[in-house]
Amino acid sequence: MILLLQILLAFGTLSLLAIGGANAVLPEMHRLVVEVHGWMDDATFSQLFALAQAAPGPNILAASVMGWHIAGPSGMAMATIGMLLPAAILAFTMQGLTHRLRGNTWLKPAQFGLVPLAVGLIAGSGVIMAQAAGTDWLSFAIIAVSTVFVWRTKYSPLWVLAGGGALGLLLL
Amino acid sequence: MGEPPSKAELFLGYAKIGLLGFGGVGPWSRHVIVEERKWLSERDYAEVLGLGQILPGPNVGNASVMIGRRFHGLSGSLVATAGLYVGPLAILIMLSILYELYGTRPGVAPFMQGVAAAAAGMVMGTAIKMGQNLRPPPELIVVGLLAVVGAAFLRLPLPLIVVILAPLGVYLSLRRSWMRAP
Numbered sequence A: 001m002i003l004l005l006q007i008l009l010a011f012g013t014l015s016l017l018a019i020g021g022a023n024a025v026l027p028e029m030h031r032l033v034v035e036v037h038g039w040m041d042d043a044t045f046s047q048l049f050a051l052a053q054a055a056p057g058p059n060i061l062a063a064s065v066m067g068w069h070i071a072g073p074s075g076m077a078m079a080t081i082g083m084l085l086p087a088a089i090l091a092f093t094m095q096g097l098t099h100r101l102r103g104n105t106w107l108k109p110a111q112f113g114l115v116p117l118a119v120g121l122i123a124g125s126g127v128i129m130a131q132a133a134g135t136d137w138l139s140f141a142i143i144a145v146s147t148v149f150v151w152r153t154k155y156s157p158l159w160v161l162a163g164g165g166a167l168g169l170l171l172l
Numbered sequence B: 001m002g003e004p005p006s007k008a009e010l011f012l013g014y015a016k017i018g019l020l021g022f023g024g025v026g027p028w029s030r031h032v033i034v035e036e037r038k039w040l041s042e043r044d045y046a047e048v049l050g051l052g053q054i055l056p057g058p059n060v061g062n063a064s065v066m067i068g069r070r071f072h073g074l075s076g077s078l079v080a081t082a083g084l085y086v087g088p089l090a091i092l093i094m095l096s097i098l099y100e101l102y103g104t105r106p107g108v109a110p111f112m113q114g115v116a117a118a119a120a121g122m123v124m125g126t127a128i129k130m131g132q133n134l135r136p137p138p139e140l141i142v143v144g145l146l147a148v149v150g151a152a153f154l155r156l157p158l159p160l161i162v163v164i165l166a167p168l169g170v171y172l173s174l175r176r177s178w179m180r181a182p
Helices: A002-017 A022-036 A042-054 A059-100 A107-112 A115-133 A137-152 A158-171 B007-020 B026-036 B042-054 B059-102 B108-134 B138-153 B158-180
Strands: none
Touching (some): A002 A022, A022 A042, A022 A059, A059 B059, A107 B158, A115 A137, A115 B042, A115 B138, A137 A158, A158 B108, B007 B026, B007 B059, B026 B108, B042 B059, B138 B158
16 A cells, blocks of 8 residues: 555656656666655666557556556556656646736747747657667668658558568568 | 537547557547547647646646546546556456466567557557647747757656647747737
8 A cells, every 4th residue: 555655756756846748857767766765677677668659549658557566556657646647737837827818919829839849858758769660771771760750741651660560571 | 520429439439449459548539539530630639648647647648538528527538547547457467477387488579579560650640640730930840859969868857858849839829829910
């Protein structure tokens, strides 16, 4: 019971620090679960994070996988609630605030000022992912084709993911 | 722009985003909301995402709370968020069990490597497409490029990038609107 509360508290703290999502909070997550609480070793930590990235869904769910590893299903529940709830309450409040301010002429331009940050950070994570995934000519070719495909067409990106996986299986 | 989504449509749309979101849900979120179901315009969506970016938590998760609330209040937030997380969590439970049972098997690693490369291109392609559709003025393009450099090449902590570039972007955008209509 005390363990479950500790999990809830640890991931609840992380939730409020995670400006920018999972990758931003990764170092602090490592500090808490490996160094402060000693819930797992280094290797397990990185394997569990990779596992969460290989699965669909927001990468922040790495917290859920770690909760499972620490204390089974109830550990997963505590870690997930801790990670999601505080941030969700804040986002809910923020939406109410912008709704109440919507008559003000400055709101739209002010909000549009955050857009380049959002788009720039998406591009930035794409570059970070490409740096990690680009190991040989084939993976660079997959990255390039996939970029152009998603940029220039309206087809579902699932095609390039499946194609990339198939090419990797055949040629890598 | 299409019809506003019902609660069931919100849930199903977000379930699709969560389940297809290999390598991150960002590109899928935009694909489903802007391109496929037309719940929001490119600009509306980017504004919600920008707000989600300065708040803690995954920006797509924050966007699900805000978009859900915009269409159906608290219950909208709940169904959108539940839709986003329920599928991936079920898969993660299975993966956690499989991981403890099997560990690594041949063939899995090369496949995952190909998927990871395609996912990297998918994320970059999405950013280029959004930038192209939004047509920001030159000074805001510079802010966007600074975010890319800070995050990908200088590897600055994200809170630092947000603290510097969020006020800068807001100021530049407000200044432009004041100049247009004093």
